[in-house]
Amino acid sequence: MLKTITEWILVLVVFGFSALFGNWLGYGVLPWEAVPGMLLLVAVSVIGLVLEKIIPVNIPAVGYIGLIAIAISLPMFPGSALFVEWTEKISILALATPILAYAGISIGSNWADFKKLGFRSVIVAFAVFLGTFLGSALIAEVILRWQGII
């Protein structure tokens, strides 16, 4: 277990290193200014990954991670202002770029499967993704307007 945790931390740090440089070049935050926030994100992620392993309920790690991060950044939680200040230094786009870089590289190995999809399947796939996105946006729009939020 301890070995797995160390490996998780190291992999997350490697990922975080790329993200910190992207955050600097793309969003103008010096890497060392964003280090505390990145370490906090790594810590919360590792706690979530550990909880997934030790709690015998079928909840994915991201579920725990989201809830922990929300809980400790609630205004009522002691020290939350500091946590929020640290993590604010990291742009969400700076985290998304390395994810999609790894995704692009990883997906190359699915390319053979993708090429087998016919033209018709791709058209249907466009409609599938467009349908979900537009359907949700339309319902959200109606209710947010009705509530007077937007």
Place this chain on the structure above:
Amino acid sequence: MEKKDLLTVLKDWRLHGVVFILVCITEAIGQFSISLGPGVILLLPMLYAFFIGLGLYFTPMINEKNSKNAEPLIVLGVTLLIAKIGFTIGPQIEAIIAAGPALLLQELGNLGTIFLALPLAVWLGFKREAVGMTHSIAREPNVGLIVNKFGFESPEGRGVMAIYIFGTVFGAAFLGLISGLLATATPLHPLSFAMASGVGSGSMMAAASGSLIAAFPEMEDQIVAFAGASNLLSLSTGLYVSIFIGLPLTEKLYEIMTRRKDKKDRLKEEGGKPNA
């Protein structure tokens, strides 16, 4: 994830080096926007990184092993993303609770995919494959559901796998491109699209909400919080919406549509007078 695997992944310095360089170059280039009619297509560093990464797979720089090693990095990278989103949601918890009804009900918007894509799939000539293809956006839980119910080798199984593969390869890029375009070209509010971005996949949500942030930077925190909250809801409720509403609805509609189509075909065969 096996222990040994993660250590090999960690030591794949070629992979991490390539990604580091990709991130630095693409972030330094920055974003561009292209006007398209009334809307804007946003080209973001993450999209360049994705397509260059994909392209590198076909060069000697990246081999099959590097490509396989990249997979756990996506999973772990997404955990950082989800943590970051959590820290954006916490301070705005009151706004999220106020928007609770919209957040909950827009989950049903995922059924929009059935109404838009199923008729199209049937029209394009798909048979039972159409049910697997259009009952949801075919992320892992939904592949599990279909395979469980119909089997992997069934037409439904083939259908869900087709959309799964498309989503894996192009889902994030596709949603990133259309979310910026739709949010700038339609009168719908960016926050409605922020909620719609939470489709239940971290990378897709990041791409879709990322484009929204680039188009409406003054709403960044709200967009992230709404997209993230919606994504958490999708992750926890999505499968059940599919089991109890999505899949039964798709099957019912498929039956109705194919019955009508069969009737028309029969009439055509019988006398060539479908309007008689």
